[in-house]
Amino acid sequence: MPKVLVSDPIDQVGIDILSQVAQVDIKTGLPPEQLVQIIPEYDALMIRSGTRVTADVIDAGKNLKIIGRAGVGVDNVDVTAATRRGIVVVNSPEGNTIAAAEHTLAMMMSLSRYIPDANQSTKSGKWDRKSYTGNEVYNKTLGVVGLGKIGAHVATVARAMGMKLLAYDPFVSVERAEQLNCRLVELDMLFQESDYITLHIPKTPETANLINAAAIARMKPTTRIINCARGGIIDEAALAAALQEGKIAGAALDVFGSEPLGESPLTALGKEIVLTPHLGASTEEAQVNVAVDVAEQIRDVLLGLPARSAVNIPGLRPDLLEQLKPYLQLAETLGNLVGQLAGGRIESLNIGLQGELATNQSQPIVIAALKGLLSHALQERVNYVNASIEAKERGIRVIETRDASVRDYAGSLQLTAKGSLGEHSVTGALLGDNEIRITSLNDFPINVPPNRHMLFTLHRDMPGIIGSIGSLLGGFNVNIASMQVGRKIVRGDAVMVLSIDDPLPDNILEEVKKVSGIRDAYTVTL
Numbered sequence: 001m002p003k004v005l006v007s008d009p010i011d012q013v014g015i016d017i018l019s020q021v022a023q024v025d026i027k028t029g030l031p032p033e034q035l036v037q038i039i040p041e042y043d044a045l046m047i048r049s050g051t052r053v054t055a056d057v058i059d060a061g062k063n064l065k066i067i068g069r070a071g072v073g074v075d076n077v078d079v080t081a082a083t084r085r086g087i088v089v090v091n092s093p094e095g096n097t098i099a100a101a102e103h104t105l106a107m108m109m110s111l112s113r114y115i116p117d118a119n120q121s122t123k124s125g126k127w128d129r130k131s132y133t134g135n136e137v138y139n140k141t142l143g144v145v146g147l148g149k150i151g152a153h154v155a156t157v158a159r160a161m162g163m164k165l166l167a168y169d170p171f172v173s174v175e176r177a178e179q180l181n182c183r184l185v186e187l188d189m190l191f192q193e194s195d196y197i198t199l200h201i202p203k204t205p206e207t208a209n210l211i212n213a214a215a216i217a218r219m220k221p222t223t224r225i226i227n228c229a230r231g232g233i234i235d236e237a238a239l240a241a242a243l244q245e246g247k248i249a250g251a252a253l254d255v256f257g258s259e260p261l262g263e264s265p266l267t268a269l270g271k272e273i274v275l276t277p278h279l280g281a282s283t284e285e286a287q288v289n290v291a292v293d294v295a296e297q298i299r300d301v302l303l304g305l306p307a308r309s310a311v312n313i314p315g316l317r318p319d320l321l322e323q324l325k326p327y328l329q330l331a332e333t334l335g336n337l338v339g340q341l342a343g344g345r346i347e348s349l350n351i352g353l354q355g356e357l358a359t360n361q362s363q364p365i366v367i368a369a370l371k372g373l374l375s376h377a378l379q380e381r382v383n384y385v386n387a388s389i390e391a392k393e394r395g396i397r398v399i400e401t402r403d404a405s406v407r408d409y410a411g412s413l414q415l416t417a418k419g420s421l422g423e424h425s426v427t428g429a430l431l432g433d434n435e436i437r438i439t440s441l442n443d444f445p446i447n448v449p450p451n452r453h454m455l456f457t458l459h460r461d462m463p464g465i466i467g468s469i470g471s472l473l474g475g476f477n478v479n480i481a482s483m484q485v486g487r488k489i490v491r492g493d494a495v496m497v498l499s500i501d502d503p504l505p506d507n508i509l510e511e512v513k514k515v516s517g518i519r520d521a522y523t524v525t526l
């Protein structure tokens, strides 16, 4: 039974799902050195934001197949190291959207009406009404930085509260922004015109310290900033100084450059700042959502099924993946075949997408072909996660060509591998029942299903050659399941494809190559 380590607090419903297929160990609050020590025994790791999955943890996780982040941000996981090792990293992109958006709105209102401080004051026995005169958000301008899932929900609710909306998101269309009643503007204008600025972007090299002293200098003295996205997007020292000097009116932060927050100039500030300990996703509903979402994906991957929200596998909706699955199988089979035919060091792989395949999203097909190409050499060490990286590291140039006019089959795929030992090309297609057919070899037409063990020859089309090969193999007790010849002209060059029941030993292959008329021969195990 596979073993799953749950190293952060996860809702029980997730543990129950994992327990259907695995032994689940819950060990939270582990120091990094202890995690490195115990990780080798686990097939999967499930975390929230508390566990840092460093390259050391990933290297030590010899059996790890999947890391599941019960939440959105995967910045506590070294995704590059995981990808290199072929470990799938999954998250829950939508499970806590509403929770994080509602926390943002709560922060905005708390800040505007000084609720946290007024609450504390009242609880201490005071009746201070003068110190807590706030502001309305109605008719004020909210600048949304990042109009993704959370940003969009915040914008929708803020609009219903009568706010005017500006948005900055270079990856969102004007139409989408208009749908949300947001005016897309440049960041500088958003800084200058907003009464409230809310951040809903990931932390990336581009967004680190996006809100710094220079950005704050562009804002109005009445501006209030809310960050329920990621720590490190705001320069906390610059923010504390700006608040102290009254350059802006307030800030509400749920996330920090370093968590837990510890000592910080922010904690010494008064009612102009509201701080929460990364509570954006902390609702019962969100915790159930993310636990179910991620536990189901871990369960599926442990059962050999695809994950629906892998962050390091090209994004494909599950329904599209289901649709493309037979073609992925075709690409993998042809990649494996052409890799073995080419042998040696592969320099380039040309992927020809024909017919309906030419109009499809090609990235998954390319990855499947590369996985197949490398699988003979790397066996199970290559998978959908790391196939592209492995190919790149081996200097394999990938060229894609498309020809929608080829209509022999609904869709067909031609792979041409060029390497140190020469160039080979195979084409394949799917029959009506999604059965794979190899439809050409080095441009010679054939029509054979792939078989576990196969023998391919390049030869001269002449009388007796089929008989000679048949007798030779029979003499060595090799059982032939099927045989087919492909040629373009009579008595010209030709190919022969034999499906055989067992792998062909090298000494017999050498005998095949000696048969009169045979130019070359190759064995393949698929």
Ligand SMILES: NC(=O)c1ccc[n+]([C@@H]2O[C@H](COP(=O)([O-])OP(=O)(O)OC[C@H]3O[C@@H](n4cnc5c(N)ncnc54)[C@H](O)[C@@H]3O)[C@@H](O)[C@H]2O)c1
Binding pocket: 072, 073, 074, 093, 096, 097, 100, 145, 146, 147, 148, 149, 150, 151, 168, 169, 170, 171, 172, 200, 201, 202, 203, 206, 207, 228, 229, 230, 254, 255, 278, 279, 280, 281, 282
């Ligand atoms: N506080 C919490 O507990 C909590 C909970 C959930 C999510 N989050 C964080 O909230 C953030 C947003 O999450 P989401 O689910 O809305 O993500 P999302 O991917 O749906 O949206 C992110 C948006 O940011 C935009 N973006 C990326 N780079 C940008 C840039 N340089 N400038 C402007 N826009 C940029 C993208 O185009 C996208 O529209 C993430 O950082 C996530 O980790 C925090």
Ligand SMILES: O=C(O)CC[C@@H](O)C(=O)O
Binding pocket: 048, 049, 050, 070, 071, 072, 073, 074, 096, 278, 280, 281, 282
């Ligand atoms: O696990 C949490 O509570 C935080 C989650 C949040 O930061 C996220 O990115 O989804």
